[in-house]
Amino acid sequence: MKTFIIAATTADGFIGQSSHHLSTRWTSHADKVFFTETTKKAGVVVMGRSTFDTIGRALPGRRTIVLTTRPIDIEGIETTQETPQTLVERLSKEGCAELAVCGGASVYSQFIDAGVVDELYLTAHPILFGAGVPLLSKPVTKQLQLLDSKNIGDDTVLLHYSVVAE
Numbered sequence: 291m292k293t294f295i296i297a298a299t300t301a302d303g304f305i306g307q308s309s310h311h312l313s314t315r316w317t318s319h320a321d322k323v324f325f326t327e328t329t330k331k332a333g334v335v336v337m338g339r340s341t342f343d344t345i346g347r348a349l350p351g352r353r354t355i356v357l358t359t360r361p362i363d364i365e366g367i368e369t370t371q372e373t374p375q376t377l378v379e380r381l382s383k384e385g386c387a388e389l390a391v392c393g394g395a396s397v398y399s400q401f402i403d404a405g406v407v408d409e410l411y412l413t414a415h416p417i418l419f420g421a422g423v424p425l426l427s428k429p430v431t432k433q434l435q436l437l438d439s440k441n442i443g444d445d446t447v448l449l450h451y452s453v454v455a456e
Contacts, residue, residue: 291382293389294409295398296328297425301414304422309394311422312344320443321413328411332388334381338397342367352390357397374404395427402430402453409452410434416445
């Protein structure tokens with residue numbers, strides 16, 4: 291099963307000004323289109339509780355899983371406390387072909403640390419925050435290989451990487 295991180299970043303590498311800063315307030319229309327198309331193609335998305343709280347609903351057309359210890363009683367939302375490795379294994383056994391990891395920084399770090407991320411889709415936006423929430427919540431060293439880079443519109447650059455096997 292292909293597991294990928296999909297994230298919008300500022301030109302200086304932040305995914306938000308705070309953990310409650312909704313990315314749709316500063317990202318481009320082109321990014322929103324790319325995110326929707328890519329995650330719908332994957333069919334399954336996973337995110338942390340803080341990221342979910344900024345959205346507050348299931349993403350239409352996608353199976354939405356939230357990593358949390360607190361129950362969520364909203365139609366279309368699945369919750370789990372599984373490790374990234376266990377979740378990926380379970381979804382693979384269920385026949386899922388792709389999993390989009392949608393944030394935030396702690397969840398991105400957990401999936402990277404678990405060694406289950408195959409690719410990253412990072413959209414870099416023409417905005418600077420100077421401070422805020424970094425892409426990853428802790429230091430990590432992973433070698434990436436650039437698969438593609440392109441301007442997707444609205445001065446937004448898509449960087450598509452694969453994670454190089456260790």
